[in-house]
Amino acid sequence: MNLNGVNFRWSLIWENRAILLKGLATAIQVSITSLVISLVIGLILALARMSSKRAVAIIASSYVSVFRGIPALVSVIWVYFGWSLLFGHNFTVYQAGVIALTLLYSAFFCEIYRAALMAVAKGQREAGLALGMTRIRIFVSIIMPQATKIAIPNIGSMYIGMVKDTSTFAVIGLVEVVRVTQNLNSVNFQPFVLYTAAAVLYVVLAFIVDFIFRAIEKNLSTPPSGRLSNVLTRRRRERIEALINKTG
Amino acid sequence: MAMQSSDESNDSVLLELKGVHKSFGTREVLHGVDLVVKKGEHVVIFGPSGSGKSTMLRSINLLEEPDSGSIKILGTEYGPGVKGGPQVKRGKPLELRRYVGMVFQQFNLFPHLSALQNIALPLRATRKISLHDAEKRAASELESVGLLPWAASFPSQLSGGQQQRVAIARALSLDPKIMLFDEPTSALAPELVGEVLAVMRKLAQTGMTMVVVTHEMNFAREIGDLNVFMEDGYVVARGGRDFFDNSTNERAQQFIGSVL
Numbered sequence: 001m002n003l004n005g006v007n008f009r010w011s012l013i014w015e016n017r018a019i020l021l022k023g024l025a026t027a028i029q030v031s032i033t034s035l036v037i038s039l040v041i042g043l044i045l046a047l048a049r050m051s052s053k054r055a056v057a058i059i060a061s062s063y064v065s066v067f068r069g070i071p072a073l074v075s076v077i078w079v080y081f082g083w084s085l086l087f088g089h090n091f092t093v094y095q096a097g098v099i100a101l102t103l104l105y106s107a108f109f110c111e112i113y114r115a116a117l118m119a120v121a122k123g124q125r126e127a128g129l130a131l132g133m134t135r136i137r138i139f140v141s142i143i144m145p146q147a148t149k150i151a152i153p154n155i156g157s158m159y160i161g162m163v164k165d166t167s168t169f170a171v172i173g174l175v176e177v178v179r180v181t182q183n184l185n186s187v188n189f190q191p192f193v194l195y196t197a198a199a200v201l202y203v204v205l206a207f208i209v210d211f212i213f214r215a216i217e218k219n220l221s222t223p224p225s226g227r228l229s230n231v232l233t234r235r236r237r238e239r240i241e242a243l244i245n246k247t248g
Numbered sequence: 249m250a251m252q253s254s255d256e257s258n259d260s261v262l263l264e265l266k267g268v269h270k271s272f273g274t275r276e277v278l279h280g281v282d283l284v285v286k287k288g289e290h291v292v293i294f295g296p297s298g299s300g301k302s303t304m305l306r307s308i309n310l311l312e313e314p315d316s317g318s319i320k321i322l323g324t325e326y327g328p329g330v331k332g333g334p335q336v337k338r339g340k341p342l343e344l345r346r347y348v349g350m351v352f353q354q355f356n357l358f359p360h361l362s363a364l365q366n367i368a369l370p371l372r373a374t375r376k377i378s379l380h381d382a383e384k385r386a387a388s389e390l391e392s393v394g395l396l397p398w399a400a401s402f403p404s405q406l407s408g409g410q411q412q413r414v415a416i417a418r419a420l421s422l423d424p425k426i427m428l429f430d431e432p433t434s435a436l437a438p439e440l441v442g443e444v445l446a447v448m449r450k451l452a453q454t455g456m457t458m459v460v461v462t463h464e465m466n467f468a469r470e471i472g473d474l475n476v477f478m479e480d481g482y483v484v485a486r487g488g489r490d491f492f493d494n495s496t497n498e499r500a501q502q503f504i505g506s507v508l
């Protein structure tokens with residue numbers, strides 16, 4: 001293809017598909033690891049923020065205020081270069097990426113969980129207490145399942161943000177999509193073609209992530225409407241059927 | 249428990265509230281409530297909105313922690329104790345709630361669980377019982393409120409009346425000694441009130457001790473062995489079966505006249 005005398009070599013994308021996809025795989029790996037860790041830390045932060053102990057609540061909310069505002073690029077440079085300057089210990093680029101993302105997104109997940117936990121009706125906890133359940137059991141079996149369902153769509157969009165933020169880790173040399181694209185471009189001088197490929201990869205991944213989270217949401221709805229939950233709850237439904245027949 | 253065997257007679261005291269005070273912020277909404285409920289007795293509590301009926305009921309199972317006052321159930325004291333009263337060993341809320349079932353105005357079923365699981369989960373959580381036994385018990389409780397065919401349904405698929413019946417079955421599955429009802433039919437469409445009252449009537453006939461906050465005056469007349477009229481955080485008047493017709497308390501009569 002030739003436009004304004006520029007020659008676009010679209011075939012480059014196909015020729016380099018393996019390395020581009022490997023970059024995408026790295027982005028997914030770093031972001032999923034960070035997702036899992038920051039979901040756990042975010043939940044702990046949310047509980048701390050809602051704690052009746054003022055000091056605990058203030059520490060958690062300060063953390064959120066600070067880290068919510070830091071860009072991923074700044075965070076990763078700080079973790080990768082700053083840490084080694086300060087403590088003489090080097091993280092691998094992979095570790096630095098995971099730590100940088102986790103620091104930031106724990107703050108976001110804290111807020112998402114907090115909103116979701118507060119959205120669960122007060123009567124739910126009271127019913128659990130009146131039934132003689134312990135606070136921990138109420139949290140695990142009654143509050144969390146309902147809060148998770150509320151939080152899922154927001155977690156999904158946050159995760160798409162996490163994937164995109166991995167692109168800034170090119171700066172520390174993590175061989176993710178953008179770094180691969182930069183490398184290919186320095187040899188081929190085809191920025192338009194190569195960055196279009198990168199953009200398409202991100203968009204397609206975001207599309208898939210959205211699809212997956214929608215499916216999760218559907219399966220968590222009550223009554224569940226997804227295919228997965230149909231399979232997962234079939235035995236329980238059969239058991240209830242049997243009970244109805246036996247008792248009735 | 250040998251000492252309590254004499255308490256098993258029918259007019260033994262099951263629940264005793266003494267000097268229950270409760271404030272929200274600086275406002276005191278219960279100004280020292282006393283109440284004695286005998287085994288098998290059906291107590292009706294009524295009074296205008298904001299008079300402290302719910303707060304009183306919720307103090308019984310310590311969903312509201314009173315500022316002072318004692319709650320005595322089956323011989324054990326719970327709560328902070330009466331102001332200036334003797335120091336006795338007090339039971340934990342978790343233990344108290346084993347004996348007390350509660351039904352809420354808003355049903356408070358767990359929306360993410362089926363009717364059957366709504367009953368089986370608390371059973372599993374509060375006693376050592378297998379999943380199979382818990383579900384078997386849940387099924388038989390559902391059957392006794394006529395909802396066995398709805399065992400697999402989720403709360404969102406049930407009518408308000410059905411949800412409240414599940415909530416009653418859920419509380420009963422834990423073998424409470426006393427059942428508290430906080431306006432159990434107030435959130436229901438008029439045509440659904442009857443089915444819930446029918447379940448409660450049946451329960452009353454089995455001899456269950458009940459404390460019911462309600463505006464259903466006909467139902468109150470029907471089951472109320474002890475009728476308690478509250479206003480502004482005080483028990484203003486109380487009386488037996490003839491209370492609704494023969495109470496000498498002017499405020500109570502006015503109120504009864506206004507709801508009927």
Ligand SMILES: Nc1ncnc2c1ncn2[C@@H]1O[C@H](COP(=O)(O)OP(=O)(O)OP(=O)(O)O)[C@@H](O)[C@H]1O
Pocket residue numbers: 272277295296297298299300301302303304
């Ligand atoms: N959690 C709370 N925080 C602050 N004030 C409260 C709280 N719960 C109840 N109150 C206040 O205490 C008073 C008694 O309330 P309560 O709910 O016990 O009344 P009630 O007799 O049950 O009224 P209703 O018939 O409307 O249910 C009311 O003035 C109410 O506003």
Ligand SMILES: [Mg+2]
Pocket residue numbers: 301302303430431
């Ligand atoms: Mg009330």
